[in-house]
Amino acid sequence: MPSDSSTELEKFCKDHGVHEVLYQALALKGLESVDDFAYAFPEIRSLEALLSGLSDSDLSDMGSTDQFHGVQAARIRKALRLAHDLCQQPIEPPQQIGQPPSLPAAILPQASPASWVENLPPKLSQEAAQELIDDFKTNYPGELLDEDTMPSIRPLSLVQHSLKPGEKIRWIPWQFRLSSTQYTEIMEAESSKPMRTEAQLLASALYDDTPEMPVAHLQQEKFDPPQVLLLDTSGPLGVRCQALADPEAAHKRVKVHDTEQGLLLFAFNGTLWKYVVCHFGAKFSAYWWQRVGGLITRILHASLAHYPHRAWLYVDDLLAALLRSSAHESLLIVVLILSSLGAPISWKKASVGDSLIWCGWKVNFAYETVELCAAKRLKLSSQIQGLLSKQKVPRKDLEACIGLLMWATNISLVLRPYLAPLYRLLNSPPGANYSIAPRMWPLFLHCLDSRAVFVREAMGLSIPLNSRVIEWGNRQVHCKSDLPLMAKPTGHTWIRISDPSCPVIKMTRAAQTSLAWLTPRIAAIPTTPLSLPPILSSLARADAMAEGDQVGIGGWVSTKHGLAWFAEAYTMEEIRTFWPFLTKDAQKYIACFETLAQLALAMTAKAHHGHTRLSLCLPTESDNTPTEGGVNKLFTTAWPLSEFLSLIASWSSANGVTIQVSHVAGAHNEWADDLSRGRLQAFAHRSRDRFRVSLEMLASASAKASWSSKDPAEVSPIPETPRLEA
Structure with missing residues (x-):
């Protein structure tokens, strides 16, 4: 709306019931228009200074006794809110003939060497944003939507503004395409930075703040490297064959928009060149290839809908499991689709057969097995020896070794808890x-x-x-x-x-002990079946109690054959005999004792079920969240919980029992809670079904874990587990 009329603010105040005294106070500040009013008071609370300056005579003239919570204060706040809304309404551009339409001010920020001003459309309300999220989850139930993948409020507002009648859908520059987490971090971290010049902004865009998915959140809790996907197979062995395809120079299949090619500049022989595709060195190349690669994979799934198949894509390595009876037709479709999409196949890496190597895994669909290939074993052993040979190691070398170890232990989770000292070393810089x-x-x-x-x-x-x-x-x-x-x-x-x-990290004794212990076991990681173990049809719950110097664990498991239960009470003095590092009050280690209760529950179930070497999955329930997450992943960086997870990992490997924990509310875990507190009345008539669990049994759970490598005569026991100290 126009803002050059000197009577505009006075008329606006009268129309909205603002008292003359308050209008005069605004006029004394030199405010003449609604725009002046809105931008002089950018927030509702900024009116407090104006209201606090009212004298008693002013309040008397207005007929008010409370300058902050009276009717007149409410009316001027309402008028300010309306002024903000009016200033944010889009202004109709004048009709221009013969000139192409330009990008709106919402897209092109107005910059000067001393300031950075953006005129953006109104932000979506929380209710409108939540409605968009609900619609997305309804239409795409298989997609993950969290703070790292959810667009921030800015691109949502820009897109909705473009979809209004009379608007056009326009290209949104990279600086507005941020996730909710990235937008929050930037607003918090850069709000107090001094203004930058255009040259500094360009340098920052080229080198510092190039949009990307941050690495900080890609930890084990949220992200896994290429894993072996366990299959729920139902057909006979040998009915599948597999195919491997690798698009050549995958990142360069993604074209860069004209407005962003300035981010990919390089100089050669005095000439400035630009990339028109996402080359491998750009930070955002992998981010955009994930979207293109995902689209290609979905197109392949849709094209092979009439042929039973499975397909996985990691970066640019495609692995497909096909039925042998229709493999020729399926392969022909895959090649034709990739060719029609302009994705050149690296034929020297392409392979078809029952057994092949994919991302370092040797996968055999004829026998439904997977193993770590020899080249990766040698590389991992070399990295470990390089770290053990020095007292101070480069951070990048440690990060590379930890990443490869985390990836390799996907098929041998018994080793996963012993990576905790390495993570603590990496996250505890000197x-x-x-x-x-x-x-x-x-x-x-x-x-x-x-x-x-x-x-x-x-x-x-x-x-x-x-x-x-x-x-x-x-x-x-x-x-x-x-x-x-x-x-x-x-x-x-x-x-x-x-x-x-800090680029250099000093190795701790705990990290060196862990690496030395892992070295021979990495070479002995066995061949692992791809099929998931059967789930035991049972209901099992456990709980723990820790108060002062007393600790109690209890739980029960019920199958169609009957019920078994356990209940034990210990003192901290007895517990410190086996775990002397537990020096504080018992309640400080409740997650550790909850984990011990899950181990005791698994022992009880195995003794009750009576199987020998049958691999199965035991579903259990716990009301402790750290225990639930730790047991399911067999990994945590928190100490000393990692010490107790190593007991479960080793016992599971030795007995062929995989524990799968789900959450149960404490109010529904009454039986296990009573058992952990020594209240045995509900199970008094089942004394013969009680299973006794001593601390010695729990502490020696890892002593029986062993496996064989390719040489049947070579056995790698795990009796001397390293002490994972803080």
């Missing part, structure tokens, strides 16, 4: 001492967020970004509030900083 002058202390505090992490740079402080304060003097620092607001008046204040970007 500290360095810094001294802060008294006059620099306020600036030092300003550079910290609430977690005592450096999020801002400042002149005079050479502390790396993202490093964290861990000590002040001789005191531990857990958050910013642990630091004093004022430094000591004389002398420098010493602090200790932990820098996660």
